[in-house]
Amino acid sequence: MSQTTVVIEAKESPRTVRLHNGDTFTFTSNIATDLGNIPVIDAARIWSDHIDDRKAVAEEIRIASHEIGFFYLTNHGIDQKYADEAMQQAKRFFALPEQKKMEVFTGLVPNEYVGYHPMECYNRNGWKHQDLSEAFNWAYDALEDPLAEDKTQDSVSIWPSDLPGFRESLYAYHTKLLALSRRLTGIFALALHLPENFFDQYIRQPEAGMRILHYPEQKHSADDQNGIGAHTDVECFTVVTQDSAGGLEVLSKSGAWIKANPIPGSFVVNIADSFMRQTNDFFVSTIHRVINKSGKERYSAPFFFGFDRAKLLEPVPTCVSDENPMKYPVMTGGEYYKWRTNRQKQTNTRK
Numbered sequence: 001m002s003q004t005t006v007v008i009e010a011k012e013s014p015r016t017v018r019l020h021n022g023d024t025f026t027f028t029s030n031i032a033t034d035l036g037n038i039p040v041i042d043a044a045r046i047w048s049d050h051i052d053d054r055k056a057v058a059e060e061i062r063i064a065s066h067e068i069g070f071f072y073l074t075n076h077g078i079d080q081k082y083a084d085e086a087m088q089q090a091k092r093f094f095a096l097p098e099q100k101k102m103e104v105f106t107g108l109v110p111n112e113y114v115g116y117h118p119m120e121c122y123n124r125n126g127w128k129h130q131d132l133s134e135a136f137n138w139a140y141d142a143l144e145d146p147l148a149e150d151k152t153q154d155s156v157s158i159w160p161s162d163l164p165g166f167r168e169s170l171y172a173y174h175t176k177l178l179a180l181s182r183r184l185t186g187i188f189a190l191a192l193h194l195p196e197n198f199f200d201q202y203i204r205q206p207e208a209g210m211r212i213l214h215y216p217e218q219k220h221s222a223d224d225q226n227g228i229g230a231h232t233d234v235e236c237f238t239v240v241t242q243d244s245a246g247g248l249e250v251l252s253k254s255g256a257w258i259k260a261n262p263i264p265g266s267f268v269v270n271i272a273d274s275f276m277r278q279t280n281d282f283f284v285s286t287i288h289r290v291i292n293k294s295g296k297e298r299y300s301a302p303f304f305f306g307f308d309r310a311k312l313l314e315p316v317p318t319c320v321s322d323e324n325p326m327k328y329p330v331m332t333g334g335e336y337y338k339w340r341t342n343r344q345k346q347t348n349t350r351k
C-alpha cells in the first residue's frame with residue numbers, strides 16, 4: 001500500500017487539501033519549480049566497515065529526513081541492470097490488454113494492496129479528471145528473502161499467468177532493494193542517535209511491498225488532473241526508481257511544489273507516515289505527487305519499506321520526553337497498514 005487519498009476543499013489558489021491520515025495542508029501555487037533543494041546523499045559510505053563513515057552519512061540523512069523528508073541516494077551499490085530489467089517488465093505488463101491485467105485486479109484481495117489497479121480509477125485530490133496512472137503491486141515473500149527465518153507463511157501477492165520471467169525479474173530487483181533498505185534502517189537508527197541495531201527486531205520479516213507504475217503523458221492541465229494526486233506514503237520509507245521522464249513533485253514546507261528531477265542511477269528516498277509516527281514527527285513524511293508533462297510515457301518503481309506488521313509503532317526513545325510526549329496512539333504496523341489500505345481502496349471507482 002502506498003498512499004493516502006486526499007479530498008480537495010477549495011479549488012482556487014491557495015488550495016487546501018485534507019489527507020486521509022487526518023492532516024490538512026495548503027499550497028499557494030499549483031505550478032512546480034526547479035528551485036527547491038532536495039539533498040543528494042552519496043550512499044557509498046553506508047557499506048563502509050568504519051562506523052564513523054556510517055555515522056557521517058547518517059547525519060546527512062538525519063538533516064534531510066527532519067527538514068524535507070526527501071533525498072536522492074547515489075552510489076547505492078545496486079547494479080543498474082536490475083532497475084532496467086524491472087522497467088522493461090513494467091512496459092511489457094502495462095502493454096497487455098486491460099482484460100488480461102484485470103485478471104489480477106487489486107479488488108480481488110481484501111485488506112491488502114496487491115495486484116493491478118487500472119488507469120483513472122482514483123482521484124486522490126478530487127480534481128476534475130481521475131488520476132492518470134495504472135499500477136501493479138506485489139508484497140514481501142519470505143521465499144524471496146535470503147534472510148527470512150520463517151519461510152512457511154504464504155505471500156499475499158497475485159501474479160498474472162502466461163508472463164514468464166515477470167515475477168522473477170521483479171523479485172530479483174525487490175531482493176536487492178530489501179538488502180539496501182535493511183542496511184538503510186541501521187543508518188536511520190544512527191540518524192536518530194540510537195544504536196545501529198536498534199530496529200533489527202522490526203525488520204526480520206518486514207513490510208516490503210513494491211509497485212510498478214505507468215503514467216501516460218497528460219493531456220489535461222495540472223489544475224484538472226494528476227498522474228498520482230498529492231499524498232503521503234504509509235510505511236517507514238520509500239525508495240523510488242524513476243525513469244528519465246520526470247514529473248515527481250515534492251511539497252516544500254513553504255507550500256511550494258518542487259520538482260524531483262531524475263538523476264540517472266539514483267533513488268529518490270522519502271520518509272513515510274509510520275516513521276513519522278514512530279519518530280513523533282522528528283522525521284517528516286512529505287506530501288508528493290506525479291504530473292507527467294514530459295511528452296513521453298513515464299514508468300517508475302517505488303519500493304515501500306516498513307516494519308514487521310506484528311510490532312507496535314512505538315515511539316523511539318530519542319524522540320519523546322516529558323516535554324515532548326508521543327503525539328500518536330500506538331498500534332501495530334499491521335493495524336495501521338490495514339486501516340490505510342482500506343481507506344485507499346474504498347476510493348477506487350472500479351470496484
Ligand SMILES: O=C(O)CCC(=O)C(=O)O
Pocket residue numbers: 002003211213228233240242248288289290300301302
Ligand atoms: O511514481 C513515482 O515517482 C512516485 C509514486 C508514488 O508516490 C507512490 O506510488 O506512492
Ligand SMILES: [Fe+2]
Pocket residue numbers: 002003231232233288
Ligand atoms: Fe508516494
